[in-house]
């Protein structure tokens with residue numbers, strides 16, 4: 100059966116160039132990057148080259164990049180590394196669980212957390228961030244791009260507010276890095292999280308940008324790796340893969356050869372389906388993501404039916420799939436539970452083609468029609 104993969108926001112395939120760059124570090128170049136002999140020096144040099152590649156993608160200095168085991172750890176390090184009991188933290192209701200659940204844990208430890216609402220497009224109002232500032236506010240953590248809708252927050256404005264108030268600003272850029280240009284100085288953030296497997300690098304590797312001068316408590320205790328900010332022998336193949344993926348993503352961004360045209364075509368085709376709409380319409384979104392509702396159908400049923408026909412999509416965050424609860428992101432945008440449950444996310448990667456877009460749109464059209472015939476009760480507007 101022909102298979103088309105449109106779930107790149109869950110994870111992307113490792114590009115052949117990335118795989119090739121990683122391979123020697125599993126075998127010939129196996130040294131521990133902390134060893135002082137030849138083998139260690141070789142891998143140390145590879146780690147530092149990868150660090151510089153990340154720094155170029157984010158427009159920061161290599162010394163400001165800390166390698167972690169992924170986006171979740173980078174978010175956790177940013178949050179637990181800067182805030183604790185007695186502090187106040189500002190975040191939003193549409194964050195990934197890597198941020199939301201870290202904030203919930205902080206609350207249990209005696210930290211106060213404000214969860215800012217979003218409007219119908221999924222946007223946080225920067226003025227609301229300003230209004231919530233308190234003398235005890237230590238950290239603002241608001242994502243750059245949402246993993247379900249792709250909606251881009253106005254992080255530059257939030258960064259300015261944070262800088263004026265002298266409060267740390269962390270942004271989860273896991274879904275934005277390599278997809279839209281990021282300059283940490285323009286964003287005005289002190290901390291920024293990225294993850295390898297969302298940009299055609301390997302799973303289990305990520306990085307946290309930490310602005311020079313930021314006071315960051317480590318989460319792991321051990322050796323003095325990563326300038327004492329993250330103990331543990333470096334995952335050299337993963338780091339090399341992330342570095343190469345960042346380089347390739349940077350080149351794609353420069354050439355303007357992104358996924359926007361494919362996403363826009365898919366959107367136009369799917370909007371021709373009766374009672375369908377885009378979640379997060381009317382505001383800038385990352386070019387790889389399209390979240391849509393098809394009123395009257397059950398999103399999980401559509402995902403399963405499409406999978407049986409060879410198209411892989413998702414109802415939203417991979418970790419919340421299988422949960423009965425409708426998406427917290429779509430609910431926070433004021434959507435009804437029925438419409439949130441009728442939503443599906445299509446997310447593209449560099450390996451996808453326009454021909455796959457046409458094929459997928461045809462399959463979705465047929466499948467939505469068939470599901471509605473099977474259960475014709477609740478199609479709004481019919």
Ligand SMILES: Cc1ncc(COP(=O)(O)O)c(C=O)c1O
Nearest residue numbers: 169170171195197246273274294
């Ligand atoms: C916005 C966002 N933040 C954080 C993460 C977690 O990243 P990782 O899977 O590398 O731990 C994800 C992954 O889905 C994400 O989409």
